[in-house]
């Protein structure tokens with residue numbers, strides 16, 4: 001059992017509070033993703049779990065034991081840092097072996113673990129090289145490998161794929177997921193890449209400005225974002241937002257656009273309407289579709305679909321259309337918002353209604 005519990009954890013640097021009292025339980029063997037914009041406190045949170053940063057207030061428990069004041073070596077964790085370091089004078093094999101040798105793990109066991117991990121993350125042909133003979137991406141994989149061979153109960157990753165090229169990143173994403181299924185350590189993985197966040201973990205923890213805004217599976221946070229921030233952060237292209245007011249059983253948007261709402265909301269309320277690009281169609285036909293006249297501005301063909309940027313009286317919006325929508329910039333079109341899939345947020349609190 002290696003669950004990780006954060007209990008009202010606060011971190012201040014001087015007077016500045018960068019982690020504002022967060023509560024989180026990462027379950028035993030869970031793959032948990034911490035995601036949020038730059039500076040929101042992800043690395044600081046991870047470093048507090050690892051014991052590399054003091055906790056200003058609150059408690060951290062690993063496997064039921066309070067570790068708040070324990071040094072890193074007494075916590076059952078391994079960490080891959082955002083800016084990782086390898087020993088330059090040691091071969092890859094030695095870099096992987098080093099922490100295990102310090103712990104007096106038997107030689108045969110060390111070799112076994114190294115060959116397993118090297119095979120999984122594609123380091124086998126590089127084991128006898130020195131770090132300076134490796135590319136940035138290869139070095140990053142060595143750093144991941146060095147954490148994996150320790151077989152800790154808890155593995156912490158701080159953006160371990162950020163130095164890899166796009167193709168290798170996609171490959172490593174799948175490999176890390178496969179790895180998690182094999183080794184069953186509890187994993188806490190920090191990223192600011194929302195695609196990584198969506199695809200890799202069991203649950204996503206979305207942070208902003210030192211606070212946890214929402215915790216849930218990828219589909220939960222995608223389909224039921226708790227706030228406008230989450231709605232705009234998860235999903236590409238991002239959700240379209242329109243400011244409006246509840247009137248006559250619908251929403252009055254800018255430019256005299258009125259869209260009907262399939263459910264009742266109190267009249268006069270100031271709201272933000274959120275509609276994902278895939279829930280706006282060029283064609284009528286859906287039962288709860290609302291018509292919005294628009295003009296095509298930009299087309300971005302992606303092969304299997306095309307992103308269309310259009311201007312409506314209510315504002316600029318993006319929609320996901322079929323591969324060949326037969327449009328050109330300047331075309332006047334009718335867009336149909338699927339209001340049964342639309343999101344409403346209170347303008348003042350930004351919370352979902």
Ligand SMILES: Nc1ncnc2c1ncn2[C@@H]1O[C@H](COP(=O)(O)OP(=O)(O)OP(=O)(O)O)[C@@H](O)[C@H]1O
Nearest residue numbers: 013018036037038039040041042043044045082192
């Ligand atoms: N040692 C420190 N002293 C003072 N402020 C710090 C220190 N370390 C981090 N901070 C501040 O704390 C905040 C959170 O930093 P943190 O590194 O946790 O962000 P992050 O979410 O990991 O961002 P990124 O995605 O850019 O890595 C930032 O505003 C940062 O400037």
Ligand SMILES: [Mg+2]
Nearest residue numbers: 042043044082
């Ligand atoms: Mg960071």
